[in-house]
Amino acid sequence: MSFVRFVKLRCLAGNARPGPALGQALGPLGINMAEFCKQFNERTESVYEKDILLSIRLSAMSDRSFTFDVRSPPTSYLIKRVVGLEKGPAQPNPDAPVAYITPEAVYEIAKIKQQDEMRWHLPLEGIARSVVGTCGTMGVAVREANDA
Structure with missing residues (x-):
């Protein structure tokens, strides 16, 4: 074998x-x-x-x-579930985000991703930064819930 x-x-x-x-x-x-x-x-x-x-x-x-x-599920899948998107935009525009996500939700996604065998040793902050980067490529902006 x-x-x-x-x-x-x-x-x-x-x-x-x-x-x-x-x-x-x-x-x-x-x-x-x-x-x-x-x-x-x-x-x-x-x-x-x-x-x-x-x-x-x-x-x-x-x-x-x-x-x-x-x-764990792909990061983009988790982000879409949190913000309620079916799919991201064809051409993401940083000046006009299609949705918003809170920093708390970003850290919750990072905690899920940290459970993977290959990420257990990485700091949560580093994984959260990676999630923020994925949000940016999907046209999702990170901001506090009470920000207008």
Whole structure:
């Protein structure tokens, strides 16, 4: 059993189903999609709110076995949920933001992101700055709730 490669996926918590999206990623590696979906749904349905988009890093082995790590939702997904956007603007304009987010919400998102295996050692402030940067690229401005 030797390592073949990593695959990055995104699936809804507790709601992974065999289909074209998973088939294109897992099929060439010979991984049983139904088995992956079963394991993923079992692992995520009790831990995460249903239908939250999660990032997955799957390690494929030569004997068609696999392991996977479930990571927190993408930062842009969390920002869109907080501010109520369905999608960001095609051309974000810093002079005319499409939505606003509070610093408290930025830190809540940073706390969620800090739980990831690869970010546990990073300071919360640094992760929050990264979230603010993502907000900027999405056309979302950070300001206090009572600011006009």
